[in-house]
Amino acid sequence: LDAAAAARAATASELDAARFALATTQHEQGAESAAWAALDRIASGDPQATTVARHAAALVASPWQNPDRAFHAESARSVRRAVATEIFGRYASGPRYRALPAEVAYLIDAPVIAQTALSTPFRLLLSPLQGGPRPDWRRGAAIAAYRYLERFPDGEHVRERVEWLFEYEEDRENALGALRLADWIPDFDAERRAELAEEAAAQQLDRAVDARRRDTRAQLLRGVVREFPDSEAGKQAGLRARDEREKGTPQRIRMTRGFLAENPRIAGPLGLGIDPMLLDGSLHNGELHDEGVSFLGGRVVELALVAQSGEPKDEPERVRARVGAERLARTVALLEESALLGVELDADDAQTVDGSRDLYLERARLGLTDEVDARPTAESTYVYRGLRERYGLVRGRESILPFDLVLQGSLGELGLGAFPRWRPPEPTPDAFLYR
Structure with a gap:
């Protein structure tokens, strides 16, 4: 019986090895879906029975070897994080008191978490009015998509990933990134590409002007001229580069x-x-x-x-x-x-x-x-x-009242409150005599 089991195990191992080799060949020939489906089946086997199953599982789970799966996983994770943040606000990442046991910490924050969840519609109405940068929940998916294009420039899902990344870069107002991706899309609208080139040149010009060192500014301005010679920003960059050369000063x-x-x-x-x-x-x-x-x-x-x-x-x-x-x-x-x-x-x-x-x-x-x-x-x-x-204002130097009015809370959580806080007197110049 032991000999029969060993022979059966050897046969299964050889069969998995043959399937693994076939899946690798399919992947090299461009049949990605069939190859990863075969590797999924091999990885679902007993990892203790065959080493090939462990190799297949490592390939399937690797975000570098399998960026398409990583893209879908990161996309789903970004949706969950965005929804959780919209509903639970800052409590989406966990309770405030992390040093306490999780049950106790959540029990303490339960009333505030419930109030935050109930105020979700109010926060959604206020969110367009709030300034500042918004969290980039899709960054992980974008990294996986770019990794897919780098690893498999002729892959099955190149068109889908390029179109997704183009929309992502447009939402980020990254005209230069969108322009690079537009060149990957067949039959892209010529007028839209010209608009993207103007926007990208303007962004590069702003970046060059903001550089602190004049040699760096000159180098960046020349780069804008070389890369976008027919754009209005390219012309402005050329004029600025000439001014930097002719009218540059040691200090400003x-x-x-x-x-x-x-x-x-x-x-x-x-x-x-x-x-x-x-x-x-x-x-x-x-x-x-x-x-x-x-x-x-x-x-x-x-x-x-x-x-x-x-x-x-x-x-x-x-x-x-x-x-x-x-x-x-x-x-x-x-x-x-x-x-x-x-x-x-x-x-x-x-x-x-x-x-x-x-x-x-x-x-x-x-x-x-x-x-x-x-x-x-x-x-x-x-x-x-x-x-x-x-x-936008000049703050009053010092209040004559012996206390400060402190505002605490958040409008988004409907928890805004105010209370007075006693202001201790400033030490006098001769205070060291009484220590």
Whole structure:
């Protein structure tokens, strides 16, 4: 009996091996569906009885070897996660108190979870009005689809995956990705492709303009010109690349008009000495543009003035002037003093770190700007903005009440509440004497 069982097992193993070899051959010849169906049947066997069943199971479950199955699994998972998030909000990923046993944690959050589920229609009505990025639930499926195109460019499901990815990239407003996929779709509409090319070129141009280093900007602008030579954005990129070459400056540290309005000493006689008529709000006698004033490196500053048309949206007229070393040092000192004072008065007025900016300002304060550092790595494009420009308001410095009114909750969960919180007094300068 043992010998018969061993012979039967050997026969089954050889049969599975033959089926495995046949499935592999079918897959290489392009019969994907038949090959994966055969591998599924082999993988459903006893993994202890034959090694071929284990190999087949590993192939079927591998997202790299079987990206089509991974695509369907990720698509179903993304739908479940999206629906769960819409119904249960932040509780879709689990209860708040993860350190507690799951039963206890869910029991504590059960009333809030039920209230969140009941408020689903209200949240769905508010969701179009809420700003900010939305979760990309389909990202996993998109990765699997791209992996399928990479592994099997001539596969059975290429057309389906390309069309799905094209719709996905359009929903993400990724015109460049959609344009690349449009070239995979036979008989794609020529007018629609031209529109996608314009949108992709505009996106690439915006990305190039936002680059901090001028050598990186120039390289990206040249790339836009080479890739989209017939587009309007390609022409604009060529003009900008020429301007970068001809009019590039070692620095471009800018103070906006809003920042100068909140810190008038910088623009006043002790600072830059800007004519007050340029800041009086009247366009008849000339006016400073919202872009404000820029330090261009060395002792050169640039004033952006409102165009003669009087439209703030038009390209401003730029006037450059060379200032004295003493005036530049005073202006930089006032600028740094105003920035530090703003942080002391309002934590939201903090300035981000920029080593190239700090190095230039320090050299200007010491009168060492005659030797211009023209390296791209030394350039700073930092912008000093006012609080009104950044947040739309200037917060009151400090309340006279001894408590704060705290709002807690969420409109989406219908759990908004308010309560007072006592504000402890600030320590006095002599507090260390009583410790």
